[in-house]
Amino acid sequence: MGSVPRSVVGRLPAGPGVYRFRDARGRVLYIGRATALRHRVGSYWGDLAGRRHLRRMVPQIARIEAVACDSVHEAAWLERNLLERSKPRWNRVAGGAEELMCIRLEHRAGVPHLGAVHWDGVVPADDDVTFGPYLGGTRTRLAVSALDRVLPLWATDERLGGFRRDLARVRGVEAADRDRFLSTAVAVLRRQVAAVEAVRGQLAELRDRAAAGLVFELAGRIQSELEAVDWVTAEQKVTRLAPLDDGEVHGWADGLLVGFRVHGGRLCEWTQRACRLPAARPYLDRTPAAWTAFATRTAELGRHLAEAHTA
Template identity: 65%
Template sequence: MTRALVPRLPVAPGVYRFRDERGHVLYIGRATELRYRVGSYWTDLGKRRHLARMVPQITRIEALTCDSVHEAAWLERNLLERSKPRWNRIRGGMEVPFCIRLADFTVQAAHWPPAASGGLVFGPYLGGTQARLAVSALERVMPLRYTGDRLGGSQRDMAAIRGVGAGDRDRFVELITAVLRREPAAVAQLRSRLVELRDRASERLGFELAARIQQEIEAVDWVVAEQKVTTLVPGGDAEAYGWADGVLVRFQIRSGRLSGWEQRKCSRAAAEPHLARTPAQWRDFAGRNAELATRLVAESVRPGS
């Protein structure tokens, strides 16, 4: 019965969890494509053979779709920091949280939360490698470090080679800020320029450089992907609700992080007060995941389990 639910999962990034017949959470994981990742537990576990003994215990599948793989990675981390199920090996996640800081004519990747104050801080992002590669991409197209007023000899030489100076500073700051704020036009402009540089390097047989720039493009895609389950905003406690076909799903946001979700049977009338106080930015997320919850509810699941 449980395996038969797999086709009801979307081919989309998200987080899934397995429960046993008593309602206990067995495992939490994330997926680039939920349907295929969850389905793999009944086909080929690959390097996850230690989970073979868990699979027969699964009686319920629950899942949330996310707006990006990055968002799914953060959500998995938040859930595992709060509670580690028996079959998960580690609490939290493998990736290190980073942010990107724009200050003093430089753009740099830093651990989150940043130790230094001042300037503009963007993120957080999961993965120091991805954050550093994204910074490298920004500097490749907008070399802000070479627009300062007090450059050393080698920096002046590089500024001359790159054809930039103090007059470019404000433009670079504006463009970098727009990219890190996920403004579509700025992101498209940066990505287009990186693709151009990658292809030019490849045409000149600079395959290592082309490969490096491709990594930077992928890192830019990672940091600008929609991600709202973990924010830099302090406080941020809230609850969000979604309802569909008799199932109410409750999402717990604590200190700006979505860190828990529950679902139960509920009438539309009883759900209305909860839906009315759901923050606007969470309504689409909550609504579509309530619809997913109804598709995954099996007849064997007891109310309130």
């Protein structure tokens, strides 16, 4: 594995996260995200199919750093935030290619509707009806489609006519269902576990019914919607609609101080350096309690990897 001990990769978590490669002079070579950190990072010393442009980078890697995230969606946001602030030499783009999206609740003639809308990075004035932000236009639209499938707010409109009225009647939906559908949809978008699991269960039942009826195209569509619901409801705290207070977040573990800067509602600018506890204490004391577990976990992982580098 070149100058990087194989044991370093073995100490990476199996779950999602962001990784960073440095050269022998400490310069950042590359930042990436992973669904499975250990597998993804280890792949750089394999075939690199589809990533051949990185072959010349691999022999330069002298150090691996990583942040474990609570979801793939969170890892995607953290990678984007870091790359928008600073693009290393071997990264091709600053930021990411995914669309920045929100889901917005609107009322049309008194009937609520959910829609996927682009997010411009500005905090909405009415954040009680705007949910997100999310990465990926396709995923966000599929999540809205999933909610429409099992919580058809449109069908509660008393003014429906023709085919749509007949369809609502066949589905057994009435205007009286409106409040229940709306409260469930909002609970899902607020990541309330019971509501999310209920909607996932309904989607899985519809998917399995379609597959049993050999309607495989519909079954595939519903499976994509289910995965999109998982995407938008996964824990994601590194980019918020509601503004985070600008400042710094720090964690310490056995001589290693890890820091992130919070700017404009985003967690970004990841740093790591050797630091004794007395010198680290002022930074730790200023870290908001909500970030302590995340920062400490990152510092512990950093220390774990650093030990493997020196072993």
